[in-house]
Amino acid sequence: MPNLSDELLQQLKESLFSGALLPGAELQSQRRMSEGLAVSRSTVREAVGQLEAEGYVEIRQGGKTRVKNLLEPHFNLPLGEGKALGDNPEFQRQVLEVRAMLEGEAAYYASLRASDEQLAALDKEYRQMLQRGQRETTLAKAKEDLRFHMMIAESSHHLLIISFSQLFYTRFFNAIYGVLTRTLKTYGRYPEGIRAQHSAIHQAIMNRDAEAARRAASEHILYTRRHLEKEC
Amino acid sequence: MPNLSDELLQQLKESLFSGALLPGAELQSQRRMSEGLAVSRSTVREAVGQLEAEGYVEIRQGGKTRVKNLLEPHFNLPLGEGKALGDNPEFQRQVLEVRAMLEGEAAYYASLRASDEQLAALDKEYRQMLQRGQRETTLAKAKEDLRFHMMIAESSHHLLIISFSQLFYTRFFNAIYGVLTRTLKTYGRYPEGIRAQHSAIHQAIMNRDAEAARRAASEHILYTRRHLEKEC
DNA sequence: ACTGCAAACTGGTCTGACCAAGAAGTGAAA
DNA sequence: TTTCACTTCTTGGTCAGACCAGTTTGCAGT
Structure with missing residues (x-):
């Protein structure tokens, strides 16, 4: 599925898994990222949003988006966050x-x-x-x-x-x-x-x-x- | 986290879990939904995108978004077409x-x-x-x-x-x-x-x-x- | 050095536009 | 009548630019 935001999502995940983005590190802002990659901010938002949904990063309005501890997502206990x-x-x-x-x-x-x-x-x-x-x-x-x-x-x-x-x-x-x-x-x-x-x-x-x-x-x-x- | 798209996401999940949206049913189009709920399509997109990421619906560009069957992805019985x-x-x-x-x-x-x-x-x-x-x-x-x-x-x-x-x-x-x-x-x-x-x-x-x-x-x-x- | 506040960020939402892929309707050809 | 190709409509994907609301930064005044 060659859809732009998915591509970006994979790309970001590779950065995470390869260690280029360590836990605690800050992601580029959505605007800077969209300029650097020549895609719209909507597309960046979609990808980063997925990253958060999967538990890899933490987004705070007004603040910066940071990489979470990589082990955390795998400890999502039943009765955890959000509705499942x-x-x-x-x-x-x-x-x-x-x-x-x-x-x-x-x-x-x-x-x-x-x-x-x-x-x-x-x-x-x-x-x-x-x-x-x-x-x-x-x-x-x-x-x-x-x-x-x-x-x-x-x-x-x-x-x-x-x-x-x-x-x-x-x-x-x-x-x-x-x-x-x-x-x-x-x-x-x-x-x-x-x-x-x-x-x-x-x-x-x-x-x-x-x-x-x-x-x-x-x-x-x-x-x-x-x-x-x-x-x- | 009272952010709009999350609210909508929860709302959609309620519809799914309560059975108001049965497997195979079609979701409203994003445009219609955004009109009906008086939010922008971006917000709707974000919510529906999450729904898909969590595996509850299937989105197809150009086609309609429909509710997935809970069991379908895992229903691989050995009925290999062949000898009927x-x-x-x-x-x-x-x-x-x-x-x-x-x-x-x-x-x-x-x-x-x-x-x-x-x-x-x-x-x-x-x-x-x-x-x-x-x-x-x-x-x-x-x-x-x-x-x-x-x-x-x-x-x-x-x-x-x-x-x-x-x-x-x-x-x-x-x-x-x-x-x-x-x-x-x-x-x-x-x-x-x-x-x-x-x-x-x-x-x-x-x-x-x-x-x-x-x-x-x-x-x-x-x-x-x-x-x-x-x-x- | 400390404090306060304004400016410069950040992400969240909105608008309106265009593209591409699927669905649906239409009409001609078989 | 049925069938098939074409046009049109609808849907999701992407884009640009704007504004809002929090957070951070940095500078001015103490």
Whole structure:
């Protein structure tokens, strides 16, 4: 896409990444830059504005634009600045609702179609989760939870469910993680029900009781959603 | 930071997150927007540019700016054009199973959250389907069916369900259509149950009976799946 | 050396214009 | 009637020049 402001944006980024512009350094003013590069200030504004949106520089009206610490942008925690879709409570609720649907179906078909090897692997993973217990960070817990559910999805032997689960968990991990941190902030710890719910899902799949598995997996997610609603 | 373009950016995001602007919808042109909001086009450009940078909309010079589907960029299922995955009976069965899940949930949330206008539109569409009756080609029937279910999905006010439905129905239309033709070939005509099932879905949503709607929509699809299984 | 204030910056917004790419309407040719 | 090329309209991209509102700078007066 040979569009001027994008070109300039790339050019500026290279200056940043190559170290020509160190953290704390000042950028040229927009006017000077537009003269030097023979483009209009609008174009410069667009590029510098993107730079700021991506967290590389700090713009202050009246003041000069400075390069931020380069590591900062990569530490943008969930619940960070500005509005992001993943931080929107309404969207987080929708993510939970879709998880309830998706994981319910995955558990259902996993109960019906999982191979014995997959069942054994699932059992092993479950016991490890029990052992690790509370000794983990919130982030590790979130990842562990997703891995467990992803194993169930794979055991469903259902191409569409597997694909969608993969897509969903990676794309919306932030929203999922955001829910977990909010829950922990409110209750101080992992809610009591979770452990029992994981157990119920595990049991139902091991017994190849598809209906029970669907109910348990779905209930597991909706339980969290109810917690979230009370909070508001 | 009460700066104009940021305010507008937040405002646009609200429209996105609230579902007022659905995936695929077109934004107003920058000129019209600047007139309507009494700000300059520069300001509008800045806001819309940020929206694009964050991946929410797609801007095309000369064309219109439209809302991106949340899932589209990551929806790379192995349907490599080639040997028509859509003709594979096993895959057709999986598509039906996912439809059962998806349309069940869509009907559920539509019952809870549809606006009165949406309910009226749905009612109108349903009555038209009744009138048109058997006077249509198989292809027209399939499209009609999908339109009906897409209206239900949109009435759910559920960004994820809407996004997924859009993608699903367009990508896998072949598989869906294939199922319909196979059914017709076997039975010579539209199975009797279908009409009653559509009626049940329609009724349940009109009564805002969410559980019944989910059951009816899900059953509607699984009914077809059972037909397909007998055949093999 | 210190203080105050005005001038000279900075980025934010506005206006109105022109360009280029896509969309839409039109009319002639098949 | 359908199809296809051409014209026209609309859209986003860029430009120039102006004004506003904060910030910084620098000089004059103490």
